[in-house]
Amino acid sequence: MVSSVPILTGTNFAEWKEKVEFTLGVLDLDLALREEEPNPLTEESTEEKKEFYKNWEKANRLSIMFLRMTIASNIKSSLPPADKAKAYLAAIEERFKTADKSLEGKLMADLTTIKYDGTRSMQEHCIEMTNLAAMLKNLGMSVDDSFLVQFILNSLPPQYGPFQINYNAIDERWTSNELANKLVQEEARLGREGIKVAHYIQGAGPKAGKKHQMSHKRAPSRMNDNQVNEKKKAKKDEKCHFCRKIGHFQKDCPKRKEWFEKKGIPYDPEHKLK
Template identity: 65%
Template sequence: MVSLPVSVNSHASSVPILNGTNFSEWNEQVQFNLGVLDLDLAFQIEKPTAITGESSEEEKSLHKVWEKSNRLSIMFKRKTIANNIKTTLPQTDSAKEYLKNIEERFRTADKSLVGKLMADLITMRFNGTRSMHEHVLDMTNLVSKLKTLGMNVDETFLIQFILNSLPIPYGPFQIYYNTIKNK
């Protein structure tokens, strides 16, 4: 198999910058890119024991690969975090611990984002400025965002939210849908 050089920088530039409101999306993209780059070993196994005079070549090799994975993972994450956030995070030499610190910092931000997205979903109304297709896609996208934040919206509820978002002239459509659904 031929190994092609991959630019870590190009992968990092494809990750949205962590800005305080997008932790779940950022984390998913970071983990994916570290996996693609084969730099996620530091997350898969604990730090190997220190190298000693009696360490085997296999142990030395594992330690070297793990250290590289850990170091580059931290650098990758730091490159994808907004400066005002980066400076407030505690320094650590462990990629796992660094991610844990970030997760703790943004757990509450995700909870408030869930509330906002749910409010948007519940109050969204079709006003005719866009197509019906775009309206339904917008609502479906909100549900997808909620799912990435750990909030599952059942398909039946999504359909009901969509029906409720329609103006009065769509009343016959709603009645027809409810009639065929109940058969």
């Protein structure tokens, strides 16, 4: 029975508290959680008061030990010292009250905005949404199964439009498990018909995915034999009439430029020698 109590990790406080209180109650060790500490014993204390004090002290000591045994080490070290089980449990609850509210908001936002984009199977998608609902329940915020069904339906892309219309048209209402099984079958049917769910990319415009990176330039197209021969012929026709060498024209000839410099004549590429 003790092993059924989960370790308090920070996201399961509601579940942890419920199981701790139940387990201590079954073990008859919850007296210190239900009753305030009795007054110190005196010589005039009755046997009944002495027995109650003894039972309370035992329950308090073992309850604190039990609480500490079921708390993760990193959380345990951040909690104040405990000498009263009831006060210790209250301190733990206060510690996670703010965190639970913040986490509840995030989980609920995820549950209501999550969309099926085809990157995973429909079964995995439904399991994720069911897990979100279970985490909310652990935090003390229960999500009715009928609401979970609606959240799952709202998460579907346009390809599942006929499926949604059919569901709304029938009188029968499915559980979330039944809906998940039907959606897995619908996913298989769409696959057989060649209909796939496009990956949803937030903020993608009409040209998304078409922009090439600078490092992904196209390779130059290959030339056929005729083009190669024409290029060689054009290269051969590039003959300098000044130095008679092939590969450049007269206006680009370095020796011609040197000749102009030696003669003290301003260089003119279009100048014709006489």
